[in-house]
Amino acid sequence: MHLDVLDLRQFYYRTRLGRAAQTAIRARVLKLWPDAQGQTVAGFGFAVPLLRPYLATARRTIGLMPGPQGVMHWPAGQPNVSVLCEETLWPVETGTVDRLICLHGLETSEHPSAVLEEAQRVLGPGGRALFIVPNRAGMWARRDGTPFGFGRPYSQGQLDVQLKRHAFVPERHATALYMPPSRHPFWLKSSALCEKWGHAVSPVMSGGVLMVEASKQVHKPIRPGLAEKVRNPLRILEGSPEAKPV
Numbered sequence: 001m002h003l004d005v006l007d008l009r010q011f012y013y014r015t016r017l018g019r020a021a022q023t024a025i026r027a028r029v030l031k032l033w034p035d036a037q038g039q040t041v042a043g044f045g046f047a048v049p050l051l052r053p054y055l056a057t058a059r060r061t062i063g064l065m066p067g068p069q070g071v072m073h074w075p076a077g078q079p080n081v082s083v084l085c086e087e088t089l090w091p092v093e094t095g096t097v098d099r100l101i102c103l104h105g106l107e108t109s110e111h112p113s114a115v116l117e118e119a120q121r122v123l124g125p126g127g128r129a130l131f132i133v134p135n136r137a138g139m140w141a142r143r144d145g146t147p148f149g150f151g152r153p154y155s156q157g158q159l160d161v162q163l164k165r166h167a168f169v170p171e172r173h174a175t176a177l178y179m180p181p182s183r184h185p186f187w188l189k190s191s192a193l194c195e196k197w198g199h200a201v202s203p204v205m206s207g208g209v210l211m212v213e214a215s216k217q218v219h220k221p222i223r224p225g226l227a228e229k230v231r232n233p234l235r236i237l238e239g240s241p242e243a244k245p246v
Contacts, residue, residue: 002087002108003147005070008046011147017183020191021146022049025209027195028176029101029130032213039098042122044090044115045105046147047132048074048082054099055081062097064090066105088114090122097122100129107133107151116166123216129168131212133159135175140208143181148208159212168214175199177208 011018029050036054042062043051052075055061063082065071071084085091087109100119109115119129134141134153141153154162160170178198179191187194198207 001110001150002066002069003046003104003150005046005065005072008069008104008147009072012046012049015183016188017146017181020179020188021148021177021208024179024191024195025103025132025176025211026050026053028174028211032130032172032174032211033099033128036099040096040124041099041101042092042097043101043103044087044119045069045103045108047101047103047105050101050103058099062092064092066109069104069108087111088118090118092122094121095124095127097124098127100127101132102129103132104147104151106131107153109151112162113166116162116168120167120216125216125218127216128171129214129216131159131163131214132209135206135208135210137206138177138208139206140177140181146181148177148181154210156210156212159210163212163214167217169217170212170214172213174211174213175207175209176211179208181208 012022026049030053036058038059040060041051041054041058042064044064045066048063051061051063055075061081063074064085065082066087067084071082073080074082083091088111100123102119106112106115123129134148136153136155140146140148143149156173163170179194180187
């Protein structure tokens with residue numbers, strides 16, 4: 001079940017823990033996608049906190065918010081780019097999105113397969129999608145006081161399998177949110193250090209969220225007609241050989 005947009009806005013924009021989480025995840029997104037010059041960038045779920053760096057350079061930025069969650073005006077003080085939509089039918093033309101970020105859109109959906117089908121549909125040739133979900137082995141998935149404690153957390157293998165079933169090819173993996181989901185001032189002040197340390201020892205430590213960059217799998221088109229050439233073609237229509245003098 002999707003969280004309410006008011007609760008998500010309160011967490012990410014009104015609490016120190018939410019702002020620290022936003023900073024940590026956005027830093028990893030920018031490391032994967034440092035630039036979106038002239039591209040169409042979309043976010044599904046509540047991905048708008050991660051879209052702000054692309055507002056100035058992207059050709060178009062769209063915040064897709066599912067109906068059960070609700071919608072809010074974003075960005076504040078600027079022309080609105082967010083839209084309320086059905087999670088199984090996005091108001092985006094097929095094959096027009098270059099970069100897609102899904103945050104709080106997959107693990108909370110009652111129709112995850114339909115969400116992935118829509119993501120597959122809207123991505124254009126060479127497009128990439130970034131799926132960010134709670135890590136089943138992480139601390140954040142066990143804490144109900146944050147948005148990452150709701151829905152179905154994933155393991156890396158589970159997410160990869162689900163993406164492959166919907167014709168996505170996992171390309172790169174990343175993690176974020178190594179700081180504890182605590183509002184204690186000590187941990188909030190140490191959030192940047194926790195992220196740095198966590199990335200250094202990630203093989204033995206689990207971050208709060210898993211991130212998978214995936215490309216769209218495009219099947220090779222099948223040419224119409226015969227699959228192979230005829231080995232001994234008839235030459236009846238090629239004309240008769242020229243007459244030779246005796």
